[in-house]
Amino acid sequence: MAGGAEAKSLVLDRITHRFAGGTLAVSDINLDVKGGEIIALLGPSGCGKTTLLRIIAGFIGQSEGRVIIGKDVVDALPPNRRAVGIVFQNYALFPHLTISENVGYGLAARGVDKATRRGEAQRLLEMVQLGALGARLPRQLSGGQQQRVALARALAIKPSILLLDEPFAALDKNLRLDMQIEVKRLQRMAGITTLIVTHDQEEALSMADRVAVLSHGQLEQFGTPSEIYDNPQTLFVNTFVGTANRMKGTVIAAGPTGARVQLEAGGEIIGRAPKPLRASDKVVVCLRPEHLHFVSDESGFAGEIGMALPLGATVVHEIRMRDGQSIKISQARTGDTSLRDAGATVRIAPLGPGLATIFPE
Amino acid sequence: MKSAAIAPGDVTRYGLGLAAPLALVFAVFFIAPLAQLFYLSLHNDAVATVWGLGQYVKFLTDPFSLSVLGATLLLGAEVTLLCLVLGYPIAWLHQRAGHWLQTVIILIVLLPLLTSVVVRTFAWIVILGRQGIINSTLQSLGLISTPLRMLYTQGGLVVALAQVQMPLMVLPLITAIGRIDTNLADASASLGAGHWRTFFRVILPLSMPGIIAGCTLTYAAAITAFITQSLVGGGQMLFMPMYLYQQASTLQNWPFAAAISIIFLVAVLAIVALFSTLGRRARINGDAT
Numbered sequence: 321m322a323g324g325a326e327a328k329s330l331v332l333d334r335i336t337h338r339f340a341g342g343t344l345a346v347s348d349i350n351l352d353v354k355g356g357e358i359i360a361l362l363g364p365s366g367c368g369k370t371t372l373l374r375i376i377a378g379f380i381g382q383s384e385g386r387v388i389i390g391k392d393v394v395d396a397l398p399p400n401r402r403a404v405g406i407v408f409q410n411y412a413l414f415p416h417l418t419i420s421e422n423v424g425y426g427l428a429a430r431g432v433d434k435a436t437r438r439g440e441a442q443r444l445l446e447m448v449q450l451g452a453l454g455a456r457l458p459r460q461l462s463g464g465q466q467q468r469v470a471l472a473r474a475l476a477i478k479p480s481i482l483l484l485d486e487p488f489a490a491l492d493k494n495l496r497l498d499m500q501i502e503v504k505r506l507q508r509m510a511g512i513t514t515l516i517v518t519h520d521q522e523e524a525l526s527m528a529d530r531v532a533v534l535s536h537g538q539l540e541q542f543g544t545p546s547e548i549y550d551n552p553q554t555l556f557v558n559t560f561v562g563t564a565n566r567m568k569g570t571v572i573a574a575g576p577t578g579a580r581v582q583l584e585a586g587g588e589i590i591g592r593a594p595k596p597l598r599a600s601d602k603v604v605v606c607l608r609p610e611h612l613h614f615v616s617d618e619s620g621f622a623g624e625i626g627m628a629l630p631l632g633a634t635v636v637h638e639i640r641m642r643d644g645q646s647i648k649i650s651q652a653r654t655g656d657t658s659l660r661d662a663g664a665t666v667r668i669a670p671l672g673p674g675l676a677t678i679f680p681e
Numbered sequence: 682m683k684s685a686a687i688a689p690g691d692v693t694r695y696g697l698g699l700a701a702p703l704a705l706v707f708a709v710f711f712i713a714p715l716a717q718l719f720y721l722s723l724h725n726d727a728v729a730t731v732w733g734l735g736q737y738v739k740f741l742t743d744p745f746s747l748s749v750l751g752a753t754l755l756l757g758a759e760v761t762l763l764c765l766v767l768g769y770p771i772a773w774l775h776q777r778a779g780h781w782l783q784t785v786i787i788l789i790v791l792l793p794l795l796t797s798v799v800v801r802t803f804a805w806i807v808i809l810g811r812q813g814i815i816n817s818t819l820q821s822l823g824l825i826s827t828p829l830r831m832l833y834t835q836g837g838l839v840v841a842l843a844q845v846q847m848p849l850m851v852l853p854l855i856t857a858i859g860r861i862d863t864n865l866a867d868a869s870a871s872l873g874a875g876h877w878r879t880f881f882r883v884i885l886p887l888s889m890p891g892i893i894a895g896c897t898l899t900y901a902a903a904i905t906a907f908i909t910q911s912l913v914g915g916g917q918m919l920f921m922p923m924y925l926y927q928q929a930s931t932l933q934n935w936p937f938a939a940a941i942s943i944i945f946l947v948a949v950l951a952i953v954a955l956f957s958t959l960g961r962r963a964r965i966n967g968d969a970t
């Protein structure tokens with residue numbers, strides 16, 4: 321499989337889907353995935369991730385828009401002719417077939433003879449490190465092993481696109497990390513264009529070349545993990561990916577890419593504004609906990625320590641602002657980092673001027 | 682889930698205690714009569730005084746008796762097959778249908794159970810008879826000139842029994858098909874399988890528990906359906922229940938009737954065992970989740 325035909329691109333062109341009951345599950349989604357890329361579809365529960373995946377696989381016919389794989393519009397093709405491999409969240413292994421038969425199933429459907437099928441299934445099982453378990457039934461395998469089988473089964477048909485629906489959700493934390501590395505290794509090896517659905521932002525940021533953030537069926541932002549994290553385009557992305565403190569305020573002065581804001585908690589702040597703003601607009605300012613620090617001069621804004629949380633490598637303080645909001649500030653733990661006492665009055669300020677992001681309320 | 686508070690031994694004792702009343706009823710009303718039946722069958726004369734296997738020898742060497750047994754087992758097989766062929770699509774449709782249609786299907790399937798066997802059977806006599814609905818319709822359409830003989834034929838009987846026993850087939854099938862993860866069909870399709878391959882390689886094998894249960898129930902019900910067999914089959918066809926009834930009630934030959942019962946019971950058990958072995962042979966997985 322390694323070094324096979326060049327990986328196919330995937331284009332979603334204005335995909336909209338309305339279910340029979342009238343639910344608008346996905347709305348006007350445009351996605352342009354290059355051959356061989358890993359894309360994460362990230363979003364909260366019910367935002368339409370699975371629906372989008374099922375549209376690409378051909379299980380659901382979208383209400384509007386086109387799915388283009390390579391150079392072909394595949395909308396008219398049934399799932400069995402799309403060559404899209406899919407790993408389901410519950411794995412969906414055939415319970416009555418052995419592991420080896422499961423992996424060979426797609427080849428059987430393509431009329432490959434039994435001996436070749438066995439050999440190929442064995443090769444794939446060895447690739448996912450399950451070479452010895454071919455004769456077992458799915459229920460005799462652990463969750464992580466079933467997951468690998470599902471992956472091997474999907475890869476067996478040499479799909480042009482690989483879809484993974486929350487593939488790691490059912491695994492415990494250590495196994496999840498192993499499998500994430502494993503999937504990434506296999507994906508690189510096979511060079512298959514891959515879409516991973518997840519609602520785990522760390523997973524999305526660590527595994528994907530690019531991340532598509534969805535909310536309520538709409539594409540909020542599509543970009544590299546750093547773009548998503550460092551340069552969120554919407555308030556939703558800023559708060560859903562990573563942690564962000566949200567502070568309300570009013571624009572004092574606005575430029576083309578930034579603004580100065582009077583915070584309700586007292587103090588002024590300068591930040592980037594992805595969407596143009598005007599003076600006296602009501603806004604929400606987002607600041608990540610790691611972008612704040614304690615200051616001893618009169619800059620920044622005042623508050624009092626609510627709680628100190630030593631979280632291993634970092635220390636987080638929760639600070640109550642004058643208007644009752646609470647704000648988190650996190651610091652790397654160095655030798656002289658000390659926990660501050662609850663009730664102490666402190667002043668905090670952003671580490672730099674461009675770190676706050678301002679969104680219309 | 683296991684509970685740490687109760688040791689496994691306790692659970693067992695607790696369970697047996699609760700099952701005791703049922704076990705008692707079972708022993709008194711099922712095991713005891715069966716034992717008595719067996720005892721009775723081991724007598725050579727009609728008044729049960731001389732011990733011997735004469736009744737069994739008589740049955741198993743009598744071509745007529747054997748033909749009645751054969752006809753009964755064949756009837757059961759035909760009814761079961763017809764029920765399966767007609768019932769599977771209904772169960773499958775139920776699985777795909779929307780909520781409203783599902784209710785309608787269940788109602789239609791259950792309807793035969795809500796009417797008396799006698800009423801249903803007479804309805805079939807009205808439908809199949811010489812002047813019945815089918816014959817008069819075909820005649821008025823000019824498709825036939827003389828009435829077809831449907832009542833008192835094997836074909837008519839099989840159809841009538843199949844209708845009567847249909848719920849016993851469809852209900853287990855609906856349960857079994859409903860338990861199949863719908864992602865499996867999708868997985869099969871995404872791996873390149875067409876509808877037919879998906880059906881024969883995935884859906885059918887996984888509905889096997891329902892097929893076995895449905896066939897067993899239908900078969901057992903069809904071969905013992907005394908009323909329908911007698912009324913729709915008529916006097917020309919003799920099946921085991923009627924044969925047994927004649928020996929016991931009309932001829933007062935209780936030991937022979939008892940031997941017939943035992944032989945019938947063994948034959949049915951053998952066939953049921955065959956069903957489940959075949960099912961298991963197909964590597965079926967009842968509690969797949």
Ligand SMILES: Nc1ncnc2c1ncn2[C@@H]1O[C@H](COP(=O)(O)OP(=O)(O)OP(=O)(O)O)[C@@H](O)[C@H]1O
Nearest residue numbers: 339341343345364365366367368369370371372519
């Ligand atoms: N078959 C259906 N009929 C009607 N509405 C549906 C159907 N399937 C999904 N929906 C609705 O479409 C929306 C998107 O569902 P979808 O399953 O794509 O969400 P998701 O992003 O995969 O969520 P999760 O993370 O919980 O799996 C939801 O509001 C859901 O209720």
Ligand SMILES: [Mg+2]
Nearest residue numbers: 369370371485
């Ligand atoms: Mg989902």
